[in-house]
Amino acid sequence: MDPAALDLMLKGLPKIHDPNLLLGYSQHDDCAVYRLPSGEQIVQTVDFFTPVVDDPFDFGAIAAANSLSDVYAMNARPLFALNICCFPKSQSAEVWHEVLRGGADKAKEAGIGIAGGHTVDDEEPKYGLVVTGLVEAGRYWANAGAKVGDELVLTKAIGTGLITTLLKSGEISLSDARETIQQMKQLNRSAAEVLSRYDVHSCTDITGFGLLGHAWEMAEASGVGLELSLSKIPKITAAKELAKTGKFPGGTRANRSYLSSHISIPGSLDESLLWLCFDAQTSGGLLASIPSDQVDSVVRELRAAGLPNTSNIGRVTAGTIITIVD
Ligand code: CO
Ligand code: CO
Secondary structure, eight states: OOHHHHHHHHTTOOOOOOTTEEEOSTTOOSSEEEEOTTSOEEEEEEEEEOOSSSOHHHHHHHHHHHHHHHHHHTTOEEEEEEEEEEEOTTSOHHHHHHHHHHHHHHHHHTTOEEEEEEEEEOSSOEEEEEEEEEEOTTOOOOSTTOOTTOEEEEOSOBOHHHHHHHHHTTSSOTGGGHHHHHHHHSOSHHHHHHHTTSOOOEEEEOOTTHHHHHHHHHHHHHTOEEEEEGGGSOBOHHHHHHGGGOOOOHHHHHHHHHHGGGEEOOTTSOHHHHHHHHOOOSSOOEEEEEOGGGHHHHHHHHHHTTOTTOEEEEEEESSSSEEEEO
């Protein structure tokens, strides 16, 4: 939802005082980290949304990959998941069976099973997962922790909000959206596996608040500024041209207006490409803050691990704002 509306909704809710809750929502992290009586630490997350593509199997797979993403972004290993299904009665059971099959297929790829779930009759369909994972004690990644001098690595290209909006309105064909659909279906598992071999100081996944929204959460939680290079940010091929149409989804516009005071943008930059940086993403990549002497090796390994768009997109600076450079 609109990040400004979310702030209002959460404001003044009771604070949780539980010494075993190691990470809650105070710094906008997408997973809770909880210490069990045994000392082991679990992470838990929930995500569900309306269809981003027409094909029910693909929708199920994308929603599941997106839900699992928060677990990978925390350096955790998923253990099991539960389905959340809001399905209209008007649609046939076969369609929903395909959505669940897509979800189950992705869960299998992640090495887990879906152990149950809950269904509700709902005019507007929605699907997603609750995922529980396990993280090595004290080794979870969060929004906080980025250090001045670190460099920033992004593992997937941006532009999925724009492309899925144009696909829905029939302005582009399914083949124009193929790269986007493939990328949204891709798990962040191999990205997390590579990153876990390095000294990740902070990590998040890029979803509804867009690259800049999630980068801002990282900057704010870490008490640092960021400098991002517009030309180095990987963009979905079709999105570079289609950004000129300006037909971005409402979420993208809400992200830009919410973030405007935190971001410094020189007037010389390409406005349509800038919009892509605010674009609300589905099942986007991981954004990780890494010591600069490790970054070349990280990028090389991530590309070799099936993430060819991985790029070093900028660095962590002193200060409290995000600066965009060419
Ligand atoms: Co999430
Ligand atoms: Co997330």
